Amino acid sequence: MxxxxxxxxxxxxxxxxxxxxxxxxxxxVEIAAAGATPEQVQAGIECAFQAVEMVHALMSYHAAxxxxxHINRCAFExxxxxxxxxxxxxxxxxxxxxxxxxxFDISIAPTLxxxxxxxxxxxxxxxxxxGDWRHVAxxxxxxxxxxxxxxxxxxxxxxxxxxxxxxxxLMDSGISAGRVNAGxxxxxxxxxxQTLHVRHPGAPTSIVPLVELRAGAxxxxxxxxxxxxxxxxxxxxxxxxxxxxxxxxxxxxxxLAQDCMTADALxxxxxxxxxxxxxxxxxxxxxxxxxxxxxxxxxxRIFDSGASDSGQARHV
Amino acid sequence: MSNLDRWLMIPAxxxxxxxxxxxxxxxxxxxxxxxxxxxxxADQFEARPVALxxxxxxxxxxxxxxRVRTAEVNAWQAKQGGKAAGWFMxxxxxxxxxxxxxAVAIGLDGAVKGVEILDYRETHGGEVQNPKWRAQxxxxxxxxxxxxxxxxxxxxGATLSCKHLTDGVKRLLATYEAVLK
Numbered sequence: 050m051x052x053x054x055x056x057x058x059x060x061x062x063x064x065x066x067x068x069x070x071x072x073x074x075x076x077x078v079e080i081a082a083a084g085a086t087p088e089q090v091q092a093g094i095e096c097a098f099q100a101v102e103m104v105h106a107l108m109s110y111h112a113a114x115x116x117x118x119h120i121n122r123c124a125f126e127x128x129x130x131x132x133x134x135x136x137x138x139x140x141x142x143x144x145x146x147x148x149x150x151x152x153f154d155i156s157i158a159p160t161l162x163x164x165x166x167x168x169x170x171x172x173x174x175x176x177x178x179x180g181d182w183r184h185v186a187x188x189x190x191x192x193x194x195x196x197x198x199x200x201x202x203x204x205x206x207x208x209x210x211x212x213x214x215x216x217x218x219l220m221d222s223g224i225s226a227g228r229v230n231a232g233x234x235x236x237x238x239x240x241x242x243q244t245l246h247v248r249h250p251g252a253p254t255s256i257v258p259l260v261e262l263r264a265g266a267x268x269x270x271x272x273x274x275x276x277x278x279x280x281x282x283x284x285x286x287x288x289x290x291x292x293x294x295x296x297x298x299x300x301x302x303x304x305l306a307q308d309c310m311t312a313d314a315l316x317x318x319x320x321x322x323x324x325x326x327x328x329x330x331x332x333x334x335x336x337x338x339x340x341x342x343x344x345x346x347x348x349x350r351i352f353d354s355g356a357s358d359s360g361q362a363r364h365v
Numbered sequence: 366m367s368n369l370d371r372w373l374m375i376p377a378x379x380x381x382x383x384x385x386x387x388x389x390x391x392x393x394x395x396x397x398x399x400x401x402x403x404x405x406x407a408d409q410f411e412a413r414p415v416a417l418x419x420x421x422x423x424x425x426x427x428x429x430x431x432r433v434r435t436a437e438v439n440a441w442q443a444k445q446g447g448k449a450a451g452w453f454m455x456x457x458x459x460x461x462x463x464x465x466x467x468a469v470a471i472g473l474d475g476a477v478k479g480v481e482i483l484d485y486r487e488t489h490g491g492e493v494q495n496p497k498w499r500a501q502x503x504x505x506x507x508x509x510x511x512x513x514x515x516x517x518x519x520x521x522g523a524t525l526s527c528k529h530l531t532d533g534v535k536r537l538l539a540t541y542e543a544v545l546k
Binding site: 068069070071072075076077079091230233235246247248256 | 391393394402467479480481482485520527530531534
């Protein structure tokens, strides 16, 4: 490869750009790519969707034959072998749980089922109610064992991982600039600096510019599209792992990080305990922006954890 | 700890509501592009629209568990060298915030071969629920869709459920079984 300047002069400008979307991972997954020829771009997008489809098939809580369902059904009785990708996400989940003192915890699935956010599976064994992330044992040869009767859900962190894999697929296909957005888990690469927008937590069809990014990942968690009424109040699927209570709907959290899996997991930590999230964010070299509806002005207040040395992000 | 202080104490700035952009729309594929994407080998798409009878509608509803809102079925038979290659079905679904046009490809084995989104629109408030608002997009051709603000494409927002789409695909599969198979 020549020096960047020479390369830019010698290479033709990308002349093909495509944008596609499919329903996957329980949301809309949008993939944009630019490259030299339409055929190359279409092929790259196809590879990227295949990566997302694979993660969907392996890590869906809903599908009866996913790795996650095999774990939930059998892993208390015996070790369950899982795909390498599932293993990597489980290992990342464990690292995040350790770093956050359990503020990120994949064992909150039964609470999500109770609140109506996840389906009931008649063939999943009963839970004991006393287990947490510490009781998900990762054994050699990609095998998993549950040391207590519990149930796991990987949906958010798996969505982030799917975005990371899709970005890698685009890069491997020779795409010069790309973007993957899985319902708010977003990652992009390319030469141009782009504005990242987020939804207004008080009026989600309004969009506010937040930061500028050239490369990197962002994930947003908020309750505006997923909230539901439970015993007379509006609740979200954002569960505090220690109290098992659902967070309120008024706040939106966006995390900027090196990869989308980390960004998605960190949004859960910030939602659970904003005041304690600072140390965890800096450990992962991430930055969080919290938006709250400001009833007085109709706009939103932004809280910034700052301290990310990503350098590419700054306020618009 | 200074990091934490800043985090807790400073609303870094207040974004006025005026900074909000209006709701937006994206066109991903035209009907022709979606047909090509879902059946790359096909050389012909024969329009085979169906008007469902009341009995067919209720049969589809009970088979899929999903309400059938319209009697029209927009179906094309994909052909390759004169031989049937499968079915291409065009449909629309809407939820509280979004209105989506999508296509489903059904292979010769009767299984879903793929799903592609053609258009995605969202609105402020209740327009999506208004049949007149939706009607302005029905039957439109490639190229005359709403223009999306070029700058607004990187939206990190909380997950929008695609339950309506999942239900729509179920309904189309049942429709295929009832009237196209």
